[in-house]
Amino acid sequence: MKKIMAIILTSIFLIVPVLARQSEQDLTAQPKVRFAPLHIYLDSGNQPLAAFQFEFKATTGQIKIVGVEGGQHKAFKEAPYYDPAALYKSNRIIIAAFNTGRDLPKGRTRIATIHLQIIGDAEPDYELKLTVAADADAKEIPAKISFEKGE
Amino acid sequence: MTERKEHFDEDLDLRVSAGFSEDLRTLFKPQLSVPSEVDRVVIDKCHQHFIPKHWSHRIFQHVSLWRIAAAAAVIIFAFSLNLTKKPGPSTSRSVLAEAQAVDIDRNGRVDILDAFKLARHIESANRHIESANRTDKKWDINEDGVVNGNDVDLVASAAVSLPLQKQGPG
Numbered sequence: 001m002k003k004i005m006a007i008i009l010t011s012i013f014l015i016v017p018v019l020a021r022q023s024e025q026d027l028t029a030q031p032k033v034r035f036a037p038l039h040i041y042l043d044s045g046n047q048p049l050a051a052f053q054f055e056f057k058a059t060t061g062q063i064k065i066v067g068v069e070g071g072q073h074k075a076f077k078e079a080p081y082y083d084p085a086a087l088y089k090s091n092r093i094i095i096a097a098f099n100t101g102r103d104l105p106k107g108r109t110r111i112a113t114i115h116l117q118i119i120g121d122a123e124p125d126y127e128l129k130l131t132v133a134a135d136a137d138a139k140e141i142p143a144k145i146s147f148e149k150g151e
Numbered sequence: 152m153t154e155r156k157e158h159f160d161e162d163l164d165l166r167v168s169a170g171f172s173e174d175l176r177t178l179f180k181p182q183l184s185v186p187s188e189v190d191r192v193v194i195d196k197c198h199q200h201f202i203p204k205h206w207s208h209r210i211f212q213h214v215s216l217w218r219i220a221a222a223a224a225v226i227i228f229a230f231s232l233n234l235t236k237k238p239g240p241s242t243s244r245s246v247l248a249e250a251q252a253v254d255i256d257r258n259g260r261v262d263i264l265d266a267f268k269l270a271r272h273i274e275s276a277n278r279h280i281e282s283a284n285r286t287d288k289k290w291d292i293n294e295d296g297v298v299n300g301n302d303v304d305l306v307a308s309a310a311v312s313l314p315l316q317k318q319g320p321g
Contacts, residue, residue, distance in 0.1 A: 093313070
């Protein structure tokens with residue numbers, strides 16, 4: 001009995017420092033994490049915007065894409081198409097939407113909001129690439145894409 | 152016969168008197184008395200030593216100390232791993248691969264305009280009942296027998312899908 005007690009006590013004395021060190025490392029190794037929205041705008045000029053597709057990625061910094069929200073105009077209010085595999089796993093995402101209706105936005109309009117988890121103190125740099133924008137007849141139109149950091 | 156009696160006195164009386172017995176008992180009795188509590192403890196110790204050991208003792212005898220040490224090592228190793236990580240959501244790649252083959256506008260790439268054009272085509276066809284039944288079955292992407300919004304969704308999903316090799320670590 002004394003031998004078993006000695007083994008148990010020895011095991012405890014060995015395990016407790018290991019676990020304590022591990023939890024300490026976990027606490028100290030946790031980088032600063034914050035969440036921020038990124039609003040994406042598309043300016044189609046005087047052309048009605050019926051469809052768009054763009055690619056977003058972070059060129060510097062460590063981010064995770066945690067959600068994608070629809071746009072400002074009711075034509076693009078619903079969540080756009082995106083690959084769910086990009087969420088939490090990638091710093092890159094392709095987003096697209098279309099509307100076959102006639103009530104379409106013109107000029108500069110918010111087409112989507114990307115919700116980001118930013119890891120670390122460094123401010124990430126982002127890159128947006130417009131793949132295509134089209135009018136109601138599915139004809140490609142020139143448009144300018146931009147983003148604004150939200151709070 | 153008389154001579155024999157002289158050497159072997161077989162009829163010797165061995166009985167002793169009560170007074171002599173009492174004197175002997177007084178003379179040879181133990182000098183220290185053992186309390187009854189001490190007697191009881193000694194008996195209990197004897198019982199503990201000689202009766203069969205408890206079942207838990209037998210188990211510990213069978214389970215060697217090396218096995219206990221191995222189990223402890225496994226527990227420590229399990230703690231050192233982050234077992235809470237779970238695989239994230241994934242898209243059905245086989246379905247999307249099929250959809251990627253569908254380039255509706257035949258411009259050499261699958262993008263949202265393919266889905267948009269297919270959606271417009273379906274809406275247009277639905278406005279004319281006679282042509283609705285004639286919707287090209289080649290756009291029945293999910294092969295469910297009808298060309299509808301589900302096929303459009305599939306094409307759009309293919310347009311936004313990330314190639315596996317291009318996905319970053321996050």
